[in-house]
Amino acid sequence: xxxxxxxxxxxxxxxxxxxxxxxxxxxxxxxxxxxxxxxxxxxxxxxxxxxxxxxxxxxxxxxxxxxxxxxxxxxxxxxxxxxxxxxxxxxxxxxxxxxxxxxxxxxxxxxxxxxxxxxxxxxxxxxxxxx
Amino acid sequence: xxxxxxxxxxxxxxxxxxxxxxxxxxxxxxxxxxxxxxxxxxxxxxxxxxxxxxxxxxxxxxxxxxxxxxxxxxxxxxxxxxxxxxxxxxxxxxxxxxxxxxxxxxxxxxxxxxx
Numbered sequence: 042x043x044x045x046x047x048x049x050x051x052x053x054x055x056x057x058x059x060x061x062x063x064x065x066x067x068x069x070x071x072x073x074x075x076x077x078x079x080x081x082x083x084x085x086x087x088x089x090x091x092x093x094x095x096x097x098x099x100x101x102x103x104x105x106x107x108x109x110x111x112x113x114x115x116x117x118x119x120x121x122x123x124x125x126x127x128x129x130x131x132x133x134x135x136x137x138x139x140x141x142x143x144x145x146x147x148x149x150x151x152x153x154x155x156x157x158x159x160x161x162x163x164x165x166x167x168x169x170x171x172x
Numbered sequence: 173x174x175x176x177x178x179x180x181x182x183x184x185x186x187x188x189x190x191x192x193x194x195x196x197x198x199x200x201x202x203x204x205x206x207x208x209x210x211x212x213x214x215x216x217x218x219x220x221x222x223x224x225x226x227x228x229x230x231x232x233x234x235x236x237x238x239x240x241x242x243x244x245x246x247x248x249x250x251x252x253x254x255x256x257x258x259x260x261x262x263x264x265x266x267x268x269x270x271x272x273x274x275x276x277x278x279x280x281x282x283x284x285x286x287x
Binding site for chain 1 (some may be wrong): 287
């Protein structure tokens, strides 16, 4: 009599139980999502700031005052990271869609490159623009 | 459990392609506009305004914004589909997201074409 083995495959659907044991490409992917949410949430304030910056000399002054505030700068630093991470990780995903760098070693290497490039550029831009 | 019944042709493919097409548009625009900023250096109000008052830049800025909002719609909609189970809450969030992004589209058009 043949042994019938029903394997219960694990279903990793609990976000918080998997979040802290993810390999690098997984961390990159969840940060892609987190940064996307962050960017979505600030669309309205950014549109307001952009409007202030281009409308009139007076509103431009107002924009400069808001942008020079330390709290705004801190938020901008976070946004610059969110944008650069989303940008770099997005380009990596586009290459993977084109079947470039799909195997495990290449995917882990490109994930490391994304973190290296996005964090370096974030530091560089924060240093040159915000400080 | 995910019991998704796939109905009809090209289920999700259109959005999948649009998500990538809009990403490419935004990537090229981002590089272009950063290059413009770097070329002009620190800007006062007149220089800053003249960048976006320029016809082609205005046109491409609007295309960037449209890409951004469509891209945000697909991304945020996926988020609601992944994490929000009750249909009534999910539907409400979908509608609110669409309303916000439609409003942003009108807003950016108004900002740009007043320049």
